[in-house]
Amino acid sequence: MSSPALQPRTRVTRIAQEAVDRARLTVVPRVRTRAPRVPFVTLVSLVLVAGIVGLLLFNTSMQQASFAASSLETQADTLAAREQTLRMELDELRNPQRVAMEAQEMGMVIPSAPVFLDLETGRTIGVRTPATRENAIQLLPPPPPKPAVLAPEPTYIEVPATTTTTDDVQSASGDQQAREKKNKNKHQRQQGRKNRNR
Amino acid sequence: MPSTRTRRGASRGAPMLRLRIGFVLIAVVLSFFGARLVQLQGVDPRSYAAMAAAEGAVRVPLQAERGDILDRNGIPLADSIKGKMVVADPELTTDQAPEMARLLSDRLSIDYFKTLTALRGRAEGSKFEYVARRVPSTLASDTVAELAEAGYEGVSLRDDPIRDYPAGDVAANLIGYMGTDEPLGGFERTFDKQLAGTDGEATWQSSSSKGVRIPLRESTLKAAQNGAPLRTTIDRDLQWFTQKVLAQAVQQYRAESGSAIVMDTRTGEVLALADVPTFDANKPTESPEADLGSRAMSDTYEPGSVQKVLTASALIDAGKAYPRQKFRVPPNLARQDRVIGDWFDHGNIRLTLAGIIAQSSNIGTVLAADAFSPPELVAYLQRFGLGQKTDIGVRGETQGILTPGDAMTSQTKDRVAFGQSLSVNVAQMAAAVNTVANGGVRVSPSLISGSAVTDDGLTVGTDVATRTRVISKQAARATAKMMEKVVHPEDGVAPRAQVPGYLVAGKTGTAQRVAADGTGYDGSTTVSFGGFAPADDARFTVYVVVHAPRVDGGGGSIAGPVFSRIMGYVLGRYGVEPTNGRPSRLPVEW
Numbered sequence: 001m002s003s004p005a006l007q008p009r010t011r012v013t014r015i016a017q018e019a020v021d022r023a024r025l026t027v028v029p030r031v032r033t034r035a036p037r038v039p040f041v042t043l044v045s046l047v048l049v050a051g052i053v054g055l056l057l058f059n060t061s062m063q064q065a066s067f068a069a070s071s072l073e074t075q076a077d078t079l080a081a082r083e084q085t086l087r088m089e090l091d092e093l094r095n096p097q098r099v100a101m102e103a104q105e106m107g108m109v110i111p112s113a114p115v116f117l118d119l120e121t122g123r124t125i126g127v128r129t130p131a132t133r134e135n136a137i138q139l140l141p142p143p144p145p146k147p148a149v150l151a152p153e154p155t156y157i158e159v160p161a162t163t164t165t166t167d168d169v170q171s172a173s174g175d176q177q178a179r180e181k182k183n184k185n186k187h188q189r190q191q192g193r194k195n196r197n198r
Numbered sequence: 199m200p201s202t203r204t205r206r207g208a209s210r211g212a213p214m215l216r217l218r219i220g221f222v223l224i225a226v227v228l229s230f231f232g233a234r235l236v237q238l239q240g241v242d243p244r245s246y247a248a249m250a251a252a253e254g255a256v257r258v259p260l261q262a263e264r265g266d267i268l269d270r271n272g273i274p275l276a277d278s279i280k281g282k283m284v285v286a287d288p289e290l291t292t293d294q295a296p297e298m299a300r301l302l303s304d305r306l307s308i309d310y311f312k313t314l315t316a317l318r319g320r321a322e323g324s325k326f327e328y329v330a331r332r333v334p335s336t337l338a339s340d341t342v343a344e345l346a347e348a349g350y351e352g353v354s355l356r357d358d359p360i361r362d363y364p365a366g367d368v369a370a371n372l373i374g375y376m377g378t379d380e381p382l383g384g385f386e387r388t389f390d391k392q393l394a395g396t397d398g399e400a401t402w403q404s405s406s407s408k409g410v411r412i413p414l415r416e417s418t419l420k421a422a423q424n425g426a427p428l429r430t431t432i433d434r435d436l437q438w439f440t441q442k443v444l445a446q447a448v449q450q451y452r453a454e455s456g457s458a459i460v461m462d463t464r465t466g467e468v469l470a471l472a473d474v475p476t477f478d479a480n481k482p483t484e485s486p487e488a489d490l491g492s493r494a495m496s497d498t499y500e501p502g503s504v505q506k507v508l509t510a511s512a513l514i515d516a517g518k519a520y521p522r523q524k525f526r527v528p529p530n531l532a533r534q535d536r537v538i539g540d541w542f543d544h545g546n547i548r549l550t551l552a553g554i555i556a557q558s559s560n561i562g563t564v565l566a567a568d569a570f571s572p573p574e575l576v577a578y579l580q581r582f583g584l585g586q587k588t589d590i591g592v593r594g595e596t597q598g599i600l601t602p603g604d605a606m607t608s609q610t611k612d613r614v615a616f617g618q619s620l621s622v623n624v625a626q627m628a629a630a631v632n633t634v635a636n637g638g639v640r641v642s643p644s645l646i647s648g649s650a651v652t653d654d655g656l657t658v659g660t661d662v663a664t665r666t667r668v669i670s671k672q673a674a675r676a677t678a679k680m681m682e683k684v685v686h687p688e689d690g691v692a693p694r695a696q697v698p699g700y701l702v703a704g705k706t707g708t709a710q711r712v713a714a715d716g717t718g719y720d721g722s723t724t725v726s727f728g729g730f731a732p733a734d735d736a737r738f739t740v741y742v743v744v745h746a747p748r749v750d751g752g753g754g755s756i757a758g759p760v761f762s763r764i765m766g767y768v769l770g771r772y773g774v775e776p777t778n779g780r781p782s783r784l785p786v787e788w
Contacts (some may be wrong), residue, residue, distance in 0.1 A: 062413035070410045077280075081335030084279040088334070091274060091364030096438040110439070112763060113698040114770025125775050127699035137439075137763075138446045 101139055109135040254412075256404045261357050262395030265425030267373055267385055269434040270469070270647060274364060276373050276386070276479070278425075281360035282338035284329040288319030290352025298350050305341040306330050317352075329353065331378075332360040361386075363479035368438045370479040371492040372430070372471060372592065372645065382482070383490055385428060388593050388652045395425035429647040431467035431660065436460060439767050440470040444742065447760045448474045451747035454722075457494035458760065459628045460768055461739040463730060466629065466641030466663050468590070469738075469768065471495075495592040498599065498621035499745065502709030503558045503753065504631065504728045505617030509567050510555055511634050511677035512578035515669035518569035521676050523551045524788045531561045535609050538564055541708065541752070553786030556683035556690045558706055560616045567615035573603030575611055579620075581668045582630040583640060590625055590645050591658035598622040617709055628741040631705070631728040634681070635736035638674035640666050678703045682733050682782035685758075689786045692754030695727055697766045699776045703736075704729020704761065706753030711746060722746040727757035731765050734779035737772070740765050 092098070112135055115126040145151075238246055267276040284306070291298055295317040302317075303310040308330050316327040333341075338355050345353055361376045374384015381387040402417035404410055411417060440458050448456040460470040473493050477485030513519035527547050531538040540559050554562030567575065579585070585600030599621045601610055613619040622630075625643050633640040642664045649659035669677075681703035684690040692706045706727050713720035728741040742757040742764070749756075 059413075066411045066413050078336070078339065081280045081339075085334050085336050088277070088279050088362055088364065091277070091362075094273070095365050096368065096435050097366065100438075100442075110767060111770070113700070113766045115699070116773070116775050127776075129698050137442050138449070139442065141445065142449060 097139065100137075104136055104139060109133070110137065111135060251403075251416075254403050254405060255401060256411075257399065257401045259357070260398035260400055260420070260422040261359055262397050262422040263424040264359065264361060264395065265393040265427040267393070268427055268429045269369075269432045269437075270430065270467070271433070272429070273434050275369055275430070275432065275434060276361060276363050279360050279362055280335040281332045281358045282335050282355040283331045283358035284333055284338055284342070285354055285356060286317050286327045286329050287352040287354075288317060288324050288327055291317040291350070292319065294350055297348075298345065298353065301345060301348070301350075302329060302341065302353070305344070306333055306337065332358055334360065365434060365438065366478045366480060367476045368434055368441065369430075369432050369471075370476050371473040371490075371494075372432070373479060374593075375477075375479045375482040375490070384492075384593065385430070385591070388591060389428050389650050390653065392650055393425040393428060396423040398422035428650060430645055431462075431469065431647050432471070432645070433469045433771075436768055436771060437470040437472065440472040440764050441474065441476060443760055443763045443767075444472050444744075445474045445476075447742075447744060447756060451744065451749040451751060451756050453744045453748070453756075454746035455493055456742070456744040457624045458740070458742045458764060459494065459624050460764060461628055461632050461643060461741075463632055463635045463736040463739050464641070465660065466632065466643045467647070467660060468625070468643050468645050470764075471625070471645065491594060492592050494624035494743075495590070496594040496596055496623070498596050498623055499711065499724045499743070500618050500620065500709040501622050501627050502617040502707030502724065502726060503560075504627060504705045504707035504726055504741075505620070506555055506558065506563050506615070507634060507677060507681060507705045507728070508579060508582050508584075508630055509563060509575065509615045510551060510680065511638075511669050511673050512575065512582075513551075513566055513569060514676050515578075515638070515673035516570070516574070519551055519566050521550065521552045521680050521784050523566070525549050525551065525554060525562050525565050527554070527559055527562045527565070531564060533564070533609055533612055538612065548788050550785055550788055552680040552683050552782075552784035553689070555680045555705065556686065556786050558684075558691050563616045564612045567611070570611070570615075571603075572606035572608060572611040575614065576600065576603030576606060578668070579614070581640070581666065582633055583626050583642070584620065584622055584630060586626075588623075588625045588629060588643050589656060589658055590643050591650065591652055591656075592625075592645065595625075596623050598626055617707060621712075624741060624743055627726075627728060627743075628739055631730065631741060632739040633668050634674050634677050635703070635730035635739050636674075637671045638667055638669040640668045678730075678733050678736070679782040679784055681705055681729065683784060683786060684754075685729075686782075690754075691752070692727065692758040694754060695729065695758035695761045697731055697762050697769065700731045700765075700769065701733035701777060701779050701781060702729055702731045702762075702765065703733035704758075706758065708752040723752075725751065725753040725756045727753045727761040729761060729765070731769060732774065732777040732779065733782075735777050737774050738765065738768050740768070 109131045111129065111131040113127060113129050115124050115128050117124050263280075264278040266274045266278065269275055284302070295314055299310055299313040299317055302308065303313045306329075313329055316329045320327060330338075342353055342355055363370065363373065363375075370384075372384055374386040374388075375382055376386055381390050381393075386393065398420040400417070400419045403412045403415040405412050440460060444456050444458045447453070456472075456474045458470070458472045459468060461468055471492070471494055473489075475485070475489045477489050482490055510519065514521070525548070527540075527544070527549050529543070529545055530540075538560055540561055542557075549557060549559060549562050551562075551566060553559075554566065579600060585598055587595050587597045589595075601614075601620070606614070610619050629640060629643045632643075644658065644660045644663050646659035649657050649661035651657050682701060684692050684704050684706060685696045685702050687693040687696075692704065695704050695706075696702055704727055707725065709724045709726075710719040711722045711724050712718070722745075724743060724745050725747060726741065726743040728739070730736040730739040740761050742760045744756050744760075747756055
């Protein structure tokens with residue numbers, strides 16, 4: 001379509017041809033920017049490794065914390081139990097019965113009437129009544145009565161007053177022995193008392 | 199080439215055939231997988247999921263701690279501590295049972311042979327046996343650690359809270375006691391809802407046998423709601439003292455039982471309520487069952503002459519008598535059905551109303567009460583709180599017996615006037631006497647500080663205590679003045695109830711006891727003493743009752759000294775100084 005029109009101007013045509021030739025699009029070879037591959041791969045693998053290691057460490061530390069938590073929990077339980085046991089012991093030491101027993105053993109008694117001491121005037125208010133042994137209260141219940149088997153009624157044997165026989169002599173000497181023994185006991189008891197008085 | 203291929207093919211069969219056989223094999227295997235998949239996912243997916251979850255799941259019940267029962271100062275009367283039960287798996291322990299039993303019975307102070315039986319298994323093939331229950335936690339874990347160190351297996355621990363009563367028998371009749379798992383008496387049972395709390399539960403996934411949690415896995419926690427403490431108005435030391443003094447008197451006079459109560463006059467708070475015989479709350483099974491409740495609240499008895507205080511104060515309030523009023527008291531008084539006599543022989547004597555109270559004359563009281571019709575007297579007594587429950591919060595409280603006014607004959611009224619033909623419990627009578635102490639205003643007695651709800655749905659405690667005026671202040675003062683005469687060394691019948699240095703007002707009571715079968719009086723007596731101090735500004739009311747003493751004596755000689763001892767102690771304990779008021783100078787005779 002254009003070639004008949006171009007015929008008369010061949011010079012121009014040549015120039016044009018050249019231009020056309022020059023302007024013709026050709027496939028440009030793909031320019032590959034050869035960016036260095038190594039740093040990227042390193043980065044990615046680093047991120048990956050760091051991630052995995054991090055996750056692993058995180059998990060480990062969580063597990064560690066869990067172990068620590070449960071051992072601390074056990075410890076807290078033990079300590080709480082110990083505290084409660086000690087508190088119980090303390091309560092038992094504070095038991096009025098125990099305190100009173102110790103006090104009474106030291107010779108203290110609860111007075112029958114209170115007397116107040118006024119610290120400013122140094123005078124007492126109330127009637128001063130001596131606290132005596134009678135004021136001590138009975139702290140322990142009396143022992144239960146023994147069953148009849150263990151505490152039999154005393155048996156009385158009437159010995160007829162007869163003439164002295166050899167048997168009587170023997171029993172008399174037995175009596176004497178018993179008396180001597182009794183005296184000995186008495187002596188020991190007195191000694192014991194003396195020691196205590198000191 | 200084709201020739202070689204054919205040769206090789208011939209030895210292995212046709213390729214298509216081989217291919218097919220291969221496919222069939224693969225299909226068979228895959229179809230097994232498919233069937234298993236359908237079985238897992240289609241038939242019963244949930245049970246498998248549950249099994250998976252159960253693998254490694256740890257479920258720990260969190261036991262709620264039972265609330266303490268406290269005295270008025272916050273000292274525990276009952277407390278809970280962590281405890282353990284020691285359990286054994288006989289399959290593991292049978293072989294070394296004797297060695298283990300020796301160690302366990304040594305450390306835990308339990309019976310060797312029972313331990314041995316438990317370790318060997320009480321039944322064939324048993325996998326779980328209790329070795330010991332309610333062992334303090336530290337002791338239990340130390341012992342099990344020791345067992346493990348020695349190389350023994352099969353003994354483990356589980357939670358088992360311990361209920362401890364540090365003061366043993368102090369206030370045991372009120373507090374009650376625990377059975378193996380449930381409360382069996384007293385406050386423990388009445389206020390169980392408040393004390394018990396609600397158990398919780400924790401679940402988590404575990405990877406090890408020690409139950410260590412797997413982090414980020416499903417775990418739930420429902421915290422236990424501990425029981426709320428119950429605060430009573432009891433003063434532990436005073437309660438202890440009251441019990442000891444009362445027990446001593448009961449033993450000395452060989453009495454059947456006794457009760458004593460200490461009340462704060464102004465607030466109605468019960469500081470001590472003692473029962474003898476009592477029991478050790480830590481070992482309730484060692485005492486007879488009859489001793490495990492509160493006799494003071496559940497038993498009724500005839501109050502005897504302490505009742506005369508109420509009659510006299512009502513007469514004065516109604517304007518029908520006055521302390522100096524003169525009465526001619528004959529040796530005995532014939533009324534319709536029977537003759538009324540006095541406890542002491544006398545001819546015709548001339549007593550004032552104060553003298554009638556001081557000498558405790560039945561005849562004089564009947565004569566004075568003639569001014570009342572039965573309904574009038576009963577109305578007063580009802581306002582004093584007789585015949586109605588005090589709703590103090592103690593189980594099995596009796597309401598006593600008071601015949602209604604319109605049904606009461608004049609003979610019954612005569613006897614009611616001096617304390618027979620009606621019956622009361624200890625708290626009722628103490629609250630009535632306390633009314634006189636508190637200037638005529640009755641304060642309902644309470645044992646619970648604040649308020650608490652009983653298992654019957656009743657709210658009790660100091661918060662709901664009521665105050666009602668029963669008699670005028672003047673009448674109360676006049677009655678107190680007359681009551682002072684009772685402990686007068688010459689004019690009264692109970693000089694031994696005096697507390698040195700203080701003005702004490704009180705009244706003795708000696709009543710015949712109704713036989714257990716209800717057929718009349720059985721010859722034994724109930725002796726009592728109720729009173730308050732300081733008489734002119736009362737702070738405490740103490741009431742002591744001793745049932746069936748086998749040694750001869752009356753309210754003045756048996757209950758009076760107990761009253762004096764308790765009153766002296768409580769006045770000193772609360773720092774109440776003597777008031778130095780003028781003693782009553784009412785004449786007893788004319």
